[in-house]
Amino acid sequence: MDCSLAADRWNDLATRILDGHELTVDEGLAILQSDDDEILDLLAATYRVRRKHFGKRVHLYFLKNAKSGLCPEDCGYCSQSILSEADIPRYALLNEAKLMEGAERAVASQARTYCIVASGRGPSNREVDHIAQTVTKIKEKYGLHICCCLGLLQPEQAETLQKAGVDRINHNLNTSRTFHDTICSTHTYEDRLKTLKAVRNAGMELCSGLIVGMGESEQDLVDVAFELRGLGVHSTPVNFLHSIDGTPLERKWDLNPRYCMKTLCMFRMANPAVELRVSGGREVNLRSMQAMSLYAANSMFVSDYLTTKGQPAEDDFKMVADLGFEIVIGDHDAYQAWKASQNGCQSAPESEVHQHTTCHG
Template identity: 65%
Template sequence: MDSTEYGLQRWNDLASRILDGEACSREEATAVLEADDVEIPALLAAAFQIRHHYFGRKVQLYFLQNAKSGLCPEDCGYCSQSKISEAAIPKYVMSDEATLMAGAQRAYESKAKTYCIVASGRGPTQRELQHVASTVRKIKEAYPLHICACLGLLEPEDARVLKDAGVDRINHNLNTSETYHEEIVTTHTYADRVATLKAARDVGLELCSGGIIGMGEQNSDVVDMALSLREFQVESIPVNFLHPIDGTPLAGKRDLSPLDCLRALCMFRFTNPQTELRIAGGRELHLKSLQSQALYAANSLFVSDYLTTTGQPPQEDVSMIEDLGFEIVLAGGEIAVESCETAATAD
């Protein structure tokens, strides 16, 4: 049996056991990240068995609105908005209601199911919190969008305010393993992040939490993060690939190949089989021409731009999804039937 046949049998067997209810072990997850390049097609085929079982051929789109940019007191080494960053980015206080409402309209027109309101900073002030809550109520009246808020560290009462306003989900990424966390930020702890996830869960909010790959961590750190997310039973995992922005401490760091990214996505699918898995920041930069292949493991992606970096036009994402024969799930649960030409005119 050659290596290709061995890989096909090996990963098919793992997928079958996971579909039978067996949890992917730490050793198996590590083996996925260490798989030989020639095994990638077999890995993707096995990951797709699991993806198809739980999500069919559906793809969910997310639209991100950077509601407050820069001006952050945290020292996250990967972030262009941190206090130690010298990146040339826009800096502005919390966006007004009209701007956030306009973002919701763009999200809806871009076929996004979820609208993500993201603000830089350690955590929201009470004024910012009430502003977001008030605007979310109006968005919910105007559009059938799922709302995800990413506002930094939250106290339990903050989470309650957002829940009562109609926010569906909180995003707060673990970013990496507990062991590696101090290597990327020192102004808050891994425990602080866990506390925010707990506060959100305690009031009934869905959890969106993932991380960034390519910051200098080891494979063991990526596996630790995936297993922690499984333990927290998060509803959604965004997998970001480091975009090394000039002016940040990690500028110029390019450790990932497109195949590394595919291996990581397969590992997250094996370890979190029923969880929505999203291809997030850095996908255009690192996956390059293999972006479409990532959707055999993942079942959601961001459309349009990210926080301080640009993405490819939404119509290109729609075309990529249609070319795969996949379906876009719209806000409200409907399946998109318009062509990519129609989607393009919405922008």
Template identity: 55%
Template sequence: MSQSTVHIYSRWERYADKALAGECLTKEEALSVLQADDDEVLAILQAAFRVRRHFYGKKVKLNMIINAKSGLCPEDCGYCSQSIISTAPIEKYTMLKKDVLVEGAKEALARKAGTYCIVASGRGPTPKELDEVIEAVREIKKEYRLKICACLGILNEEQARRLKEAGVDRYNHNLNTSASHYGNITTTHTYDHRVQTVEKVKEAGISPCSGCIIGMGETHEQVVEIAYELRNLDADSIPVNFLNPIPGTPLEHMKELNPRYCLKVLALFRFICPSKEIRVSGGREVNLRSLQPLALYAANSIFVGDYLTTEGQAASLDHQMIEDLGFEIEECAL
């Protein structure tokens, strides 16, 4: 092994040491992960795996989404096929009825998911929509051993309190991108609106879930910024999405990602948010492709099945991937 190789390897191991000691990487150190040569990806992942293994061993948390309300959204998020400015040919429907939402919980268990995510498009839930979700959550909690994550948009204090009382364990509201890049992606609400919703959720006693979308024209510096911002927000679960550029959306031509860079991003998030659930989320199959298994050396959570308006790979393939790695599905990960 050459002297330069030893130096490179030691650098990533020092980053792992800092993460395990509770120290945050400097901006320069964080940038070096994203800017590293592709030949260093395995060494970076090995160091990230040390941190992942310390907190989560070889267990993998599985999550399943139900698209509880599709399209019909007044917001102008440039990445989203459900936004008012999207021309993507997606199915559109109002909030699913309680029985359909409850039935989805059975499917989540069949896919060995420990977390069932009820996701609805829109700026925020109407009173009727909130009631529908609350009734479904109450019934699911009586019948099934599942963690429930709701994602219904911007909330106020009363809405957050009612969801907590109904039994919602976790609430997802992604920051999506750094504050400095936010105005390039969305104009109908602000970055601060998103932060405020996460804070309201925390105040209500619900576990906060907030993540990002990588590949929307942000710089390396802005990727580092959002990683720091999510660390400061103290989100328990951090979904890392990789843009799947959907035809009919403003970002349909944005194709700047490759699997090696995606792996570096996941390692970066593990170094900066070492004890948090890092979930490889939307765009996993499209952007990581044949390198999907390597993502689990940094991340400890994935979605199984389809996403909101795009298809995922079969749950059986995810189960096989985890088995082939020698990892273990953490069923009913409460």
């Protein structure tokens, strides 16, 4: 397509979305199928939508890996599943002292949200009670925004967590309804939807996203974007498959940075006011185009992931600064602290630049 026509095409779409138009299936597919030569025009148009709702701000999120491995589910992408032979840490749910220690580190890093993540099909009532009691103490002592990712939840468990002060639950759809059974057989797509509905009914915010690059079609990606739109999620993490040795999807590397960028653009256009997070696998799939992803996304995880390494957090700070954007962690401005440290005025707290983050949250 002629460059000027491509620019007009995507700018027209952005204008209509800013005026209240909802992205259609055909438009979503057109974004994913667009020529690589159009990517700068597409990204520029997408940035108009991102800037309208989030300005130049980038939100960073940190977590506590509260329970690792020991999962009976057979999700093909996951290093913690029962099928995985990957060499990863395996431990039961952490005690209160360890979870409180994580909250203290979150405060030291100026994080607004403390994410508590546990592997497994879903928590036992005893585990939910343990987390709920600890969250109440965290709220009383630190006043942090709390997000939990605990697997499948029963309605009464969601209510217990909400009453304890949990603000948000992360539970990813991971893929479309039609592709779900290809990657997992031990729970259904409907099981995941039931958890999200239980969370909504309990009065907590919804955080739900997907993993790109597992063999799904372009239609699958559009279907997920529209499903999330229908659910009215508050936050969508977009993960890109980081193929891990020892998992059923080992040595699967189908993605390239340009397609990853188009996917982010499609999700921003489909859900213009939703916090869009560029998440697990960004370093190995976006590579030198990582910074450009923030013209579509307004949030990211930094440093290491649950079972894979990310780039140093200092590099993320530099990346955002080079864009002329500002890093905001909760109600604090981490970028200014980092900038001051670069000028020799002060050093950023160690906990601020060495926190670990989520794998596919």
